[in-house]
Structure formats: structure tokens, C-alpha cells
């Protein structure tokens with residue numbers, strides 16, 4: 001069934017909602033987040049407060065804004081009969097409120113174009129929203145927030161309609177997803193969901209249940225400093241050279257710029273140092289845990305080679321960031337089956353693909369709430385060309401309504 005898609009009034013409401021949210025500056029700050037500031041920017045409270053107010057206005061009874069800037073709302077089931085109510089699980093819907101700090105998200109001016117099938121990048125009559133080209137649009141992930149709000153609003157407004165019985169719904173809008181810290185302070189204690197869905201993917205149909213295993217690695221090199229004029233006589237070992245040689249020794253066919261699909265990579269991100277000491281920071285990515293172990297070995301071997309050639313010493317630190325959620329989701333195959341049915345019911349063909357990154361969902365899956373990710377209708381994330389297909393965003397909302405109203409027993 002379609003409820004929002006192809007329904008002029010509902011689509012207009014969705015469009016208004018989306019444009020309202022993208023105008024609220026809510027950029028996060030990666031450096032501040034890494035330094036332990038949470039949320040990383042004060043401005044994320046601005047959108048959080050708007051969403052709390054709007055959720056309350058929809059008539060949801062329990063809406064919370066936590067001390068760490070998570071918006072959580074609980075919507076009761078509209079089913080009176082307790083036995084019947086048990087047939088609908090509690091589902092958590094999630095999207096993130098921040099936008100990435102690579103491109104400015106301040107003063108976004110959404111530009112709306114109604115395009116015919118021949119003009120539209122989606123190949124059908126569609127309303128396309130872009131920024132004016134000076135900022136990002138922020139459809140990542142305000143399209144996800146909008147789809148969730150539209151689905152909840154529709155269900156609240158049609159609580160007596162045949163076929164729209166639903167179980168308890170939890171909604172969470174989180175800060176700092178883009179900084180990788182989105183689940184650092186997640187209020188797990190107040191969530192009761194059987195499973196969750198993040199609404200944070202792109203093109204119509206995208207359904208993601210698999211992401212990278214993410215690790216960081218830092219190699220520290222120690223050299224031997226002395227007056228450079230006497231470097232040879234005094235056995236100077238230049239840690240800057242060690243770092244450079246090390247970065248060059250990493251296999252180029254395992255770099256982000258040479259890999260795709262299910263291939264993993266090692267990406268050096270930053271080199272720092274002096275003659276005395278230097279460090280190379282990297283991220284390791286792979287869908288497979290054994291490949292991560294191989295990547296760790298490659299790093300150690302490369303560092304050892306450099307040391308045996310130039311002298312000095314090294315130490316390496318590895319840290320896990322997130323895990324591929326596939327193993328945990330495979331233990332609950334019914335979740336993907338229900339989602340696929342919800343897609344089909346909304347007339348959307350699922351495109352199952354791996355996420356070449358991590359999501360809040362992967363962290364939440366690790367914490368015990370299985371969380372696949374679905375499309376939002378947003379495209380060209382993190383760029384000034386970012387755009388939204390209103391048709392697709394409306395279909396994302398429809399997928400959610402179909403999922404929430406699906407009887408499972």
C-alpha cells in the first residue's frame with residue numbers, strides 16, 4: 001500500500017517538513033567529537049528541540065530529550081485487545097540529526113523543482129530538492145527524519161483506519177552520526193525495541209544489512225635526532241622518513257581509491273612527526289574479520305621492513321570502531337523478511353547491498369538491537385550536489401508504515 005507516495009496532500013506536507021529541517025543548521029564537528037565533546041556542536045540542540053516540539057504536537061505521549069541530545073519518542077499501539085497487540089513487535093525507527101562537516105550546512109536554501117519524467121534524474125515525474133549550490137542540502141539524514149515523521153504522523157492521524165493497526169513504536173533522532181560517535185551515549189535503558197531500522201541510505205530500494213568491520217591503526221615511529229650537519233657521523237635516524245617510507249609501502253591495490261564492492265582496504269589518513277618521532281594514522285576496513293587480521297599483519301610487516309632498512313623502532317595500536325552487523329542479523333532472518341515484505345507492499349524493489357562504511361545501526365546491532373538500514377531518497381551525500389527525490393522519500397515513509405502495520409504472528 002502507498003499512503004504518502006502519490007498522495008498530493010501528504011507529499012506536500014513531507015516536502016514542507018523536509019525544507020523546514022534542512023534550514024536548521026545542525027552540522028557536527030569531527031575534531032570536537034574525537035576530543036570527547038558530546039554532542040560535538042551546540043547547534044544540534046536546535047533541531048532536537050524542534051523535533052521534540054513537533055513530536056509532542058503529533059500527540060505522542062512520551063517524548064524525551066536526553067541530557068546528551070537524543071530525541072526519543074514512544075508511540076503506543078492503537079490496538080486495544082492485548083492478545084492481538086502481541087502480534088506486532090515494538091520497532092525503533094532511527095535517523096540522525098547532524099550533517100557532515102566536510103561541506104557547510106549553514107544557511108541552506110532548498111531549491112525545489114517539479115520535473116517531468118524526461119527531465120528528472122529519477123526518470124519519472126518527480127519533485128527534486130537541491131541546495132543553491134553553496135552548501136550541502138542535508139538530506140543526509142533529514143530525509144530520514146522526514147520519512148519517519150511523515151509515517152508517524154500518518155499513523156497517528158489514521159489510528160482508526162482498517163489495516164493500520166500497529167504495535168508500539170519508538171522513534172530516536174540521534175546526534176553525531178557523521179563523526180562516528182552517534183551511539184556513544186545512546187539511551188539504551190529507555191529503549192524496548194525488538195529491532196530497529198535506520199533510515200539513512202540513498203536510492204529507492206536500498207536495503208542494507210551488511211557493513212564494514214572498522215578498525216583504526218596508529219603506527220608510532222621513533223628515530224634518533226642530532227644536528228643535521230652531523231647526521232651521518234652521529235647515526236641519525238629520521239622518523240619523518242620512516243613514516244613516509246611506511247605509507248609508501250602499503251599495498252596500493254588495497255587502498256580506498258582502488259577498491260569497491262566487497263573489497264576491503266587500508267587507508268592512511270594522517271601523518272605527523274619530527275626527526276625524533278612520527279606517527280601514521282590509518283583506518284582498516286573489511287567485510288570479513290579474517291581479512292582485517294590480514295590487514296593488521298600487512299601493517300606490521302610494512303613497519304618492520306622500514307625499521308630493518310632504516311633503523312629506529314615502531315609501535316602499533318589497533319582499535320576496533322564497529323563490527324559488520326551481518327552475523328547478528330543472520331541470527332534474526334525474520335527481520336529482513338519483514339522488511340522485504342514492507343518494501344514489496346509499498347511497491348519498492350529491494351536492492352540489497354553492503355554499506356562501504358559503518359552506521360549507527362552497526363553499533364546498535366552490537367549493543368543488542370538488530371538494525372538494518374533503508375533508503376531515504378537522498379543522493380550524492382556529503383556534497384554541494386546533494387539532492388532529494390520527493391517520490392522516493394515518500395516511498396521510504398510508506399515502507400515504514402507497511403512495516404509498522406505488519407502482523408507477524
Ligand SMILES: [Zn+2]
Nearest residue numbers: 096140141200
Ligand atoms: Zn547519514
